[in-house]
Amino acid sequence: MKKLSKKTVVIVGGGLAAGLVSRQLTAQGIDVLVLERGVDHREGAEAQLPSQRDELRWDVRQGLIQNWARETYTARHSSAETAVPMRWIEAFLPGEGIGGAGNHWNGHTWRWGEHEPRLRSYYLERYGKDAVPAHMPLQDWGVNYAEMEPYHELFEKLFGLSGRAGNIAGLRQPGGNPFEAPRRSEYPQKPLEATEAGLIFEAAATKMGYHPFPIPAANSSGAYTNPDGQKLGACQYCGHCERFICEAQAKASPQQLLYPMLRQRKGFEIRTDAHVLGVDYDRRTQRATGVRYLDLKTGLSYEQPAEVVVLAAFTMSNTKLLLTGGIGQPYDPATRKGVVGKNFCYQVNGGVDIFMKDRVFNPFMATGCTGIAIDDFNNDNFDHRGLGFLGGSIIAANQFGGRPIKSRRVPPGTPAWGTAWKKANADWYNHAMSLSILGSCYPDHDNYLSLDPQHTDAFGQPLVRMTFDFRRNEQRMADYTGHKMLDIAQAIGGDALGPLNVQVSPFDARRYQSTHITGGTVMGADPHTSVVSPHLQHWDAQNLFVVGASVYDHNSSYNPTGPLAALALRLGDDLLRYVKSPGRL
């Protein structure tokens, strides 16, 4: 194995988090090397017309997603079962290539609730000392929303978000989300156009006394130049966002707004096809000395020494690299001791279809984030006393793009194939909408990640094993907020309603649901219950940092990107301090 020359900061994974950390560091002259296992997609068929619009290739066959034949995960529902490897996963979609999952995302960009970084303390204050069940290891992050707010603000300006503020410095704003965490300013761009489905939902929700608002989107509603001089143009609502690369400059993405700029900067380097095999850890000095990676083009392995190592890969990979490197104590569900792998969460999801033969929805006109939502049954925006669960859901009318293969809404009672099925497709394609819930998932002692003792990937490394199911809290929450959604659907009416379809146990990783997983390397102020500090510094390796949704103690009802980006920008600033004066931050 060839040993390469030492770099100041080496980042594992070339997605959104790495791009944002690199932006902060290289602006101050710190040299950064990013190791990305995938390729540069910008010149490929995935980023050109007309091949970009190939639903079969990029969506159905997951052309931009991690190659499951090379690396997958094993799954089971409880510690008593033997996990089996998944040949195909739809439940979440790890990206490959420069930009990572930020290439094929939908663009939903929320700030989480103001209380979410200190959810445990919040619930104890609100509902008393027994509020959080013993099996639910919620914990505070050790950083509060006010400290993260400037970084949210910066990220939203970098990605030119389209939305409407509901709370500017504590003042309610008409038409925005009254429950949102206080912002210092309006969104950089006006909201996206509302769809017919959104307007129908908005009218019904308003009539019921709820507070609808446009979902904040990274899909550009206009022409925009960000603080770095990078440009976006107005989205044309082509309906190919999630699982696709935006071939235009309309969906704010790291490979559009960050990496081309970073490559012009002195001191920045990104190596593609660089599959990181492990982090080298010196137990005696408690330092990460560097990483080892395989060049997938040549098959040669390299040792890359570093002053600072940052893990900014997918949630599963961050956890895996700590477990294979023997860095930190693995979580043991029997004793509830150990930290690496704990608090693995998967977001709750559900929906209901509404069929209205006199309304025209044009479902093909969409962005990944054309939606109107309410937060009235989200977080702790409603009284949880007597309900038997914590958390809540966004309820929304989203329209993602009525693509020909997968967009098949037919009324209940329609045969699953044949002439009647074809006719129902033709009759209802343009006359159906759906409502959905996206709900929180709080941690449970029995939901965690570990290394599979039996199965390995194409490189001979152990697969990450998921032990996960929706436990009682999530089942109750999904049932409650699902029925609130159903009430709205019934108020909308129409000619037919589909069945209320909410996620229930057993968890099925083969099904597309919310795609959002969190935890495994959680942050916190107590080294006995967290993997990294509130500054994302590993408790057992001072020069090792972890960033991404893997540091969340719980999964919000909101999509994970907002705080992930804020934490990444903040980490960039923290690392400037660390590089100048290494020590515990």
Next chain:
Amino acid sequence: MLQTYSNRLLLSVVCLAAGAGLGLRDAQAQDVQKGRKVFEQCAACHSAQAHNGVGPSLKGIIGRQAGTAPGFHYSHAMKKFGKNWDASTLDAYLANPQAVVPGNVMPFSGLPSAEDRANLVAYLGTLK
């Protein structure tokens, strides 16, 4: 009415092309400003500077033969179109791209408003 408007625009574009743009009146200047706003719909793919994006650069579009921006890979349909872009051909193309150049790959259904098209063409005339 529309015809008159288009002719006036054509004249203004010709004036600009001849380097006599100093005589622009206020009304026409406003057209360009409105056209710049309409152009936001195009900006995700088309640059007003020299570089190509997903679509070809629109710098110098007025007077250019269709399908000839240097370095851009055009569809066969656009390469065969053969006409020069002027106020009249652009107006027709922008109204219904597939009707004017069948088989071209620009994924844009067109600008239904004649006023938007006129303003946009006025703006495009300033990209030199």
